Amino acid sequence: MSQSKHWLKKAIILAMTFILTIGMTLGMLLPLNANASSATDNSLNEVKKKGVLVMGTSPDYPPYEFQKSHHGQSKDYGADIQLGKQIAKKLHVKLKIKNMSFNSLLTALNTHKVDMIIAALSYTPQRAKNVNFSKSYADAYINFVVNKQDAKKYHSYKNLANQSIGAQLGTTQYTMAKKQIKNVHLKGMDSTNDLVIGLKSGRFKAVPMEKPAADAYIKNTTGLAEVPSHFKGQTGQNATRCIAFHKGANSLTNAANKVIEQDNHNHTYTNKFVAAAGKKMGTAKNNKSQFSLWNYKDYFIKGLELTIVISVASVIMGLILGVIFALMRLSHNWFLHTIAVIYIEFIRGTPELVQIMFVYFGLGEIVKLPALTSGIIAIGVNSGAYVAEIIRSGINSVDKGQMEAALSLGLSKAKGMKNIVLPQAFKNIWPALGNEFVTLLKDSSLVSTIGVAELMYEMKIVQADTYEGVLPIFIIMIIYFIMTSIILAIMHYYEKKFNHKGTAKA
Structure with missing residues (x-):
């Protein structure tokens, strides 16, 4: 009995030492990296030195970011992709795109897997504590996508009280629905495609999306309609789209801001990038031909x-x-x-x-x-x-x-x-x-x-x-x-x- 107790004591001590060592090591490394970035800002020089600007995005949100077949290979398209290419061109570097779920993007940025995030990302004070935000490159207005038979039933978020709503995890749409819809039954998912499937199958009564994205899905998916959300806070910082950079990456942020300022002056993003993305998407008729999946x-x-x-x-x-x-x-x-x-x-x-x-x-x-x-x-x-x-x-x-x-x-x-x-x-x-x-x-x-x-x-x-x-x-x-x-x-x-x-x- 005494030997088993002695062994158990050793096992517990070793296990605790193992867990504490890992926790302390990671806990020390992460802050050190963050402090180093803020103390010495070489973000722009580092990007120029390696010759590559790594952009993180989630390509399931047309017309901002999506993928299409090009000679048998998948390629990234969209207004946000064009903005990323433009910034890289101004910096005289190549753009490398890393695709992942939207909910993983901020983690990827904070762990230096990407240099910036352009993914229809909204400014929020909470996010601003951990990342650098650029100036706004676009405003956003959130509508609801609903089944066509429900279009006359729902006129704002107030009509959706006590209903099941689906929203993309990590988005401002998710936060707004959670805070503003009374007694909402909110289901978060990583993919907008999965949300639309859930909507059409009757699992959700509505899915909040930005208007251009909602327009794209309605144009290409039968049986859906779009209704206004009338969410509070749809003007000002809560409704702006910004680029996220590492906390303290001021030089890289400032370089991007110069591109954004020029685009905003010329209305390049709205009039050129979004319009070009809409044409690239095609139509439901073209995308759903009889042999399309083949x-x-x-x-x-x-x-x-x-x-x-x-x-x-x-x-x-x-x-x-x-x-x-x-x-x-x-x-x-x-x-x-x-x-x-x-x-x-x-x-x-x-x-x-x-x-x-x-x-x-x-x-x-x-x-x-x-x-x-x-x-x-x-x-x-x-x-x-x-x-x-x-x-x-x-x-x-x-x-x-x-x-x-x-x-x-x-x-x-x-x-x-x-x-x-x-x-x-x-x-x-x-x-x-x-x-x-x-x-x-x-x-x-x-x-x-x-x-x-x-x-x-x-x-x-x-x-x-x-x-x-x-x-x-x-x-x-x-x-x-x-x-x-x-x-x-x-x-x-x-x-x-x-x-x-x-x-x-x-």
Whole structure:
């Protein structure tokens, strides 16, 4: 009893030390980076030195930012994209666009994944505490998109009291709906396309959008209408669109302000950029031709290829980590055992999406990792914890006499484990490993949140370009089903082969 208490005390101390070390390290690094930026402002010189201005955006909000097919490749278009290109041109650098969910953009900016955000982003005093805002380059007016049969029922936000409303997370539309609509049942989503699908399926009574975006969806989607919101605070700072920069990046902000001032004087953004984006979007008739989705086959193929790359790399990483940490957890060395327990329980006790964002944004403060690499690492590390427990159960299922027999024949413990125990363990856990591989394949869709162009990401591009909501979802469901069926068939084939060998030897 005393030994178990002693071990438990050591485990708790080690776990607390581990958690506090990570927390203090990250907590110290983030403020240091922020202070360094404000103390010495080299933001403009740094951009010019690297020759690239990195812009973060969320391309699901036409006519501001959206994607269309161009010779089989997805390209970014929209009024905000044009503004970004114009600023880069004035600075004599190239523009690099990083796409991700709108709700991740400010995190990407604060962790220096992007140099600026142009994504129909509104100025708010709360946001201004953490970022530099440029001067306003456009005003915004928010309307509601509703189903056509409800257009006469709702005339302002007051008529939507006690109703279900959908709004994009992290937007001023979401904040206004939450604060001003009485007893609202508010549902936040990352994608505007998903909100429109929810609206058409009857899950929401209305979706607040800026007027140009609402116009675009109504023009290209049947059965929808637009009504005024009459939200309070639709003039002044609450309704202005600004570019966000790192806190303290004054020189880069000032350079952008010079471009914005000239554009505002010439009305370039409204008269030229927004108008050009509207023409580029096309019409519902053009986008929804009978064979339109077949024209997007390259998108699905590209997404499938990247999904397979992520899955294969993560499976290999998960298996390696699984074996290592399973053996560590079975070890009689209390230090190795405790490390394994902390790793397995911590990973299994936190959401995988949070882990992906932590690796990309959090560790990105220390090590600059591309989005694809971050996604593979996060999914592989997550899988490793589950595989470790599967392998541990498999090792425990092998009779202890097997190892004793190996040792009596002169084999070392390591060779006995490698040549005798592990092969039998893998045979026993083969079906469970198959289920884990299938789960990992499906979980690869989570990396779309950080801008990795796998199947889910490409599906959203097709949705935005064709204004088809459900059909692209159905297509990738079929693709995932085919892939998982192939994995299960392979696993089942080798399971039968293992059983046949075992029966023949018996």
